[in-house]
Amino acid sequence: MDWQDILFKFVGGLGIFLFGIKYMSDGLQKSAGDKMRGLLAKYTSNPVLGVLVGICVTILIQSSSGTTVMAIGLVNAGLMTLRQAIGVVMGANIGTTMTAFIVGIKIEEYALPIIAIGAIFLFFFNKKKFQYMGQIVFGFGALFLGLSTMSGGLKPLRELPVFIDFMVQMKDQPFLALLVGVVFTVIVQSSSATIGILQTIADEGMIGLQGALPILFGDNIGTTITAVLASIGASVAAKRTALVHVIFNVIGSIIFMIFLVPVRDLVLWLGEGVNIRMQIAYAHGIFNTTNTLIFLPLIPVLAWIVTRVVPGKMQEIEFRPMYLDERLLATPAVALGQAQHEIVRMGRYARETLEDAAVFFFTKDSKSASLALQKEQLINELNRKITDYMVRIHQSNGLPAQESEKASGWLQTVNDIERIGDHAENIVELSEFSINNKVEFSELAGRELKEMLAVADKAVERAISALEHNDAEAAQQVLDYERDLDEMEARFRKSHIQRLNQNLCTGSSGAVYLDILSNLERIGDHSKNIAQFVLHEEDYTD
Structure with missing residues (x-):
């Protein structure tokens, strides 16, 4: 077994995958006018609206961590209240599932032609909107090229007894699998990347759906580390927002681990006839949507909890007019x-x-x-x-x-x-x-x-x-x-x-x-x- 080939293809494929997500994200942001920060600041007057805005912004920038960090920055600046930010964080978790659904579409064989089309838009059109479109298409193709490269590198592991035993162990010990998902996402700093890798491993037949689900839940916990790091040295309100993100994903993961078998059965029923990559995407969507529905009515409770856990006086700055009334x-x-x-x-x-x-x-x-x-x-x-x-x-x-x-x-x-x-x-x-x-x-x-x-x-x-x-x-x-x-x-x-x-x-x-x-x-x-x-x-x- 050529370990160098495995390592190079995996690391290189991961790099191409991450580049594809980032490049596609940049193109989406530019084509949308790069006004996500303003969108977050202006249209989050209530938690439900905050969730919807969080979903939209995360789909546009293809990063729940990015949206959460943005929300923390707005809270830190006083442009958003804690309760508004909680809604945005919940929406960000739903929005990030879009990447998993994109990965669920098995079109790796068309990755190179897609990249070629993107390159044509980038190099043969002068108008900005066409160049942004080319950036989106190029990034989309690079994402699948990265997946294909990783898949090719990981294939030999299917025959390695140690790897097979480890995967079986994770199936039998779901909390070990959960820990693996947490650690890997903390290292890579991108749940989209680790979930994409998980989908690739599952597609190669190295792990089944029941073994993949705990890793998926762990990926969602691991992604909170970015928000925690962003809150270091920030205001009390920003730290509370980061803690909400942690609580949301940790409690959600515990609930889904308790009901692991029913969740697996639900995913198999919904994803009957589709590939396992798409089934994992379904599970990711169910996890975050259900979590949001559970916690949305509990936003005041979450705000109360994090206020007690992270004590301190917040700098009260009302970032809107207090006396201007349209009716007057x-x-x-x-x-x-x-x-x-x-x-x-x-x-x-x-x-x-x-x-x-x-x-x-x-x-x-x-x-x-x-x-x-x-x-x-x-x-x-x-x-x-x-x-x-x-x-x-x-x-x-x-x-x-x-x-x-x-x-x-x-x-x-x-x-x-x-x-x-x-x-x-x-x-x-x-x-x-x-x-x-x-x-x-x-x-x-x-x-x-x-x-x-x-x-x-x-x-x-x-x-x-x-x-x-x-x-x-x-x-x-x-x-x-x-x-x-x-x-x-x-x-x-x-x-x-x-x-x-x-x-x-x-x-x-x-x-x-x-x-x-x-x-x-x-x-x-x-x-x-x-x-x-x-x-x-x-x-x-x-």
């Missing part, structure tokens, strides 16, 4: 009042973003950077939603001329707040650059930045307070702070040039220092714009 557009004056509440809320987040950016700069605490970037995302989202809402208020023509003028001022304020968030984000990025490139600042430069950041923070705080309470005194304070920031920016810039001439700082640290000064000065300008609007509104009211 019928009464524009009331709708404008609600929009003003939302704008003030947006302003508070802009100030918090600046505070988190300052903490990150001085402490290098990555959690502060993450929070700043999350809040800046929220500011951008609120900017879009508020602007759209305000435009619709204007279009209703239900506002008096005075109120319409005020509404225009509030709309400009939204832009100023959004720009404050952008400048705070710039400070985070400059801080990351200084950390990654080991940029050191002199003690004096650090003191100057701390002083200017404190004044900028006061300017933003007073501006938002003035906006909320229509406070002319607070607005006047903002104008004073803005003059201080202008003076500081000019004075500190001169101080920096002196340090540069005395070789007390480097060019890299100087560039970062000057950029931060510039961003803080611009934050003062936008705060001043808000204050002037408040003062104008106060004068107009009087």
